[in-house]
Amino acid sequence: MLENTNPLLSLSSAGLFRDGRWLVRGVDLEVRPGEIVTLIGPNGSGKSTTAKMALGIMKPSEGAASRRDGLVVGYVPQRVSIDWTLPLSVERFMRLTGKLAKRDADDAMAATGVEHLRRSEVRTLSGGEFQRVMLARAIARKPDLLVLDEPVQGVDFTGEIALYELIGQIRDKIQCGILLISHDLHVVMAATDRVICLNGHVCCSGTPTAVASSEAYRSLFGGRAAPALAVYEHSHDHTHLPDGRVQHADGTITDHCHPEDGHHRHGETKQEKEHSDAG
């Protein structure tokens, strides 16, 4: 249906200026129903800021953000603030943020494989179980869009692959759009339709094409990993100046980098140094 091809949300040349600097700038982003878009980039590169602009939590200082009318969003944040000293069952945790029909909660827990944990204390869950409960809570309200900020935190490699597969299954089942945030530059889902690499701006974007092929990689993840994961390779050829402009390999300076530029240099600029010092 034509309607389904319209983006759920979009950012156009969006940037956020705070405390005398651009946290992120020049971001173009669209997520459509049934599509998985992954934001990758190092710590402090503006992934969460970009997601917040897209969701309307932060208003862009330049450019535009738009969302489909009545968009239902399921958001799994990077951190949750819960008083872990209080007893809290998975069942209650599922309903903490609002009314939820028992059947919808059950279906969501079944979809992420945590039904058997319904009476468990949230604080006793393993990292992987907790992420699955968070996912269940997010999909229980049947969102048009799922936003997952670092969904594999606290999860080992095997659990990580399983979780990525689960996210792909959820997309197939409920045909929602998914905006995934990961700081991992090397491991992204093969199921990702589009990867947007940020480092204060969009360094590059496109399909994750270079599938892991090295012997070391295969032996590390095993046969199951190869189809599930892809390596998104980077070679950087331009530098970001402290004022947000971009200096290219030939010495020219432009406001933003362009798709044909390749990617930014690994060497630290002042701005990147500030980021890493802060981190």
Ligand SMILES: Nc1ncnc2c1ncn2[C@@H]1O[C@H](COP(=O)(O)OP(=O)(O)OP(=O)(O)O)[C@@H](O)[C@H]1O
């Ligand atoms: N509200 C704010 N005011 C000022 N600076 C902010 C604000 N929010 C984030 N920042 C800064 O903006 C930069 C980008 O932060 P952001 O959280 O978007 O990065 P990220 O790529 O999601 O990082 P991480 O991988 O560490 O979660 C960081 O340097 C951060 O300190």
